[in-house]
Amino acid sequence: MKIRNRKNKVSASGLSLGAMLLLAVMGLYSCTSGESEGTGAEAYAQDQPASTEAAAPETAAVADEGKGVGPVTTVEVGADIDAALAGTGKGLFEAKCSACHQLTDQKVVGPGLAGVTERRKPEWVMNMILNPEEMTKQDPTAKKLLAEHLTQMTNQNVNEQDARAILEYFRQNDKAI
């Protein structure tokens, strides 16, 4: 399993100021979301933008090949299900996601998740879990989902490893159907 972070992949040279700002914002994001206390230790910039949304530049919504917008650019999934990983994902799903999503095709607050791994790329699924607000603002598919369901998907402060586990649980669910 490989998860690569976008900010590690691109070099700073040749980037627009907007993109640099986005990087800074994403740096903040990954930093805060990884911490359990919910505090950010990064230096406080006087003229920082008020919110992550405000800084997200137009250029961020480049063609994402259906991978979505967020920290995850590449996910390798095996041919078979990693049962242990899916088990971890099940626990996380029940704690953080099941208040709004069913594993069947039934809509509750958000869409039913049956077949989600067939409809979406694995990167998209993880980015949606990790970066829901930016996704519903910039990713065309996520935008449509927000228009349909009208409730902003909550950011449940899931880290990348956990999002990967939840993805595996979805894959297992879809294989079983």
Place this chain on the structure above:
Amino acid sequence: METLYKKVNKAALLLAVAAGAALQSCSGIESSQANTAVASQADADAATKVYVAPGKHDELYSFMSGGFSGQVSVYGIPSGRQLKVIPVFSQNPENGYGYTEESKAMLNTSFGFVPWDDLHHPKLSRTDGMTDGRWLFVNANNTPRVARLDLKTFETAEIMEIPNSAGNHCSPYPTNDNEYVIAGTRFSVPINVEGKYEDVNFSEYKDKFKGSISFVKVDKKTGDMDLDFQVLVPGFDYDLANGGKGPSSDWVFFTTYNTEQASTLKEIGASQNDKDFLAAINWKLAAKYAREGKTHEMPAYYYHNKLDEKTHIATSEIKKKVRILLPEECPGLMYLIPVPKSPHGIDVDPSGEFMIVSGKLASIIPVHSFSNMLKTIEKKDFIGDVGGIPILRYESVLAGEVKEPGLGPLHTEFDGKGNAYTSMFVSSEVVKWKLKDFKVVDRIPVYYSVGHLVIPGGDTKKPYGKYLIAMNKITKDRYLPTGPELAHSAQLIDISGEKMKLLLDFPTIGEPHYAQAIEAGKIAPNSVKFYSLEENSHPQATKKESDTRVERKGNQVHVYMTAIRSHLTPDNIEGVNVGDEVYFHVTNLEQDWDVPHGFAIMGNNNAELLIMPGATQTLKWVPQKAGIVPMYCTDFCSALHQEMQGYIKVSPKGVKTPVAFSTGGKKPAA
């Protein structure tokens, strides 16, 4: 017909002219009519200097006392935007503080549940003589208490009652490394070391009435407070205090009034002596005496309430002893320095050499010298004593006097560039003078009756000398009228140049007394955004929807509920009877910044809950009527916020409706 609006404007003009004239007559400096006219208006560039563009943040946080509101308000500076109101000693219906089962214990005292107080002085915690942005300490003047606010969460973390105090005005003052927070008594009362009740008459004031100075130890890591010891002091009124710095770091100074020890009509009785005292206490020596066991153990009874960070539940502990130091048994502990009568502020300059005492009824401002104080003590240049505490000779300690500063000096702050700024209550102005020669160099009118001043870090070793905030008692015509009760005003003044310039005024809550301001960068990066659900160790937390349930225990019904955009689980509840004690333990399942959920029930004789993401809060409800009762989320959370609601069925007393609950199609077995 002349409107009220026109009238007040005319009155304002007249007042401004009158103030200008008064200024000129009592100022010791050249001050032209033109100068005064300019000073009474806002600086021409004021709007750009206070403008903080949408989405941008202020430079500074300012923490203002809410006075009789019992709260602390937080303002962004220079915009003057109110950012938050933090309840401390008062119940707050906005977020259920003091109403929820978790927070009620914060307001416990030896007098019972006291849901209000008179909050006067906020003081920021310190490291090496500088504010560090960790905690804010505040006092309760009425039912003597000291509170600690956590600046990661902007919540009240701890409240401790102060025994042997009757009016905790002279409080709370942190030492330079936050070793102690020090609190002095306002009203002296009969105190005896045996802790016995005595049927004292007012005529026995001089013999029986005493004051106390409390030394509250602060844990370096957690901030937890502990009353280490008290010094029993002469029965005066202790007004304000301030710690030394640099060479005077080991000392803390207190202004006193009523050295006449009158018990009645103090307005006259406490203004008889030409001089009152500045009490100087060597706190390091006091701590040493206490460690060496020079203390008397005295029975006491006081509450100490703390909020647990992980459970978000406050608990009360009753303490039954206090250690007392008697100055007459501790040589070198305490001295009295004469100051002009009825002093208010005592402010030590950034170098730690000058102690400025503002005598409300004095025509000069005395500046005492710390080095002179030490020499006077060394030479034993005393003019008498009070109960064994030496009185130093005024002239020997004095460094100089600020002549004709204005009327009614109250409080002084410093800009770190060699200037002092003193508020003038009676003549409604701020006066700038030089520490080098005690000469007045500038003055600016304020509207009206200014109390305290604050310069960010103005009481530390290195002030942030760009702004000064004047906190005014009377507003009259400054804002649109709102009936007899008006908001008090704070005025932001630019002190970066030679001349003070008015930038902005903004309304405040309650009666603001002192304030503290601090660079945003010392607080903002550490601000908590949500509580981790994993770390929520509240015993009634429900961390996933599948664990939600309703349980009956005798006449108590416990609802273990969750909230997430945009539903409550369960949202249909039955099996509750009239007269039951129903406890809603609501956990907010969100893990996202700025998504609290509210929870309210129709007709509840209480308040609501406002539950932060990842936290659990409990609302008690005793239904009085049978019927279907709605409940809902009060804090607009999503497009479907209005739909975030549910029903509770209340059956008449005696009807045995079985407990049942559900949300949507999922129906857990009861």
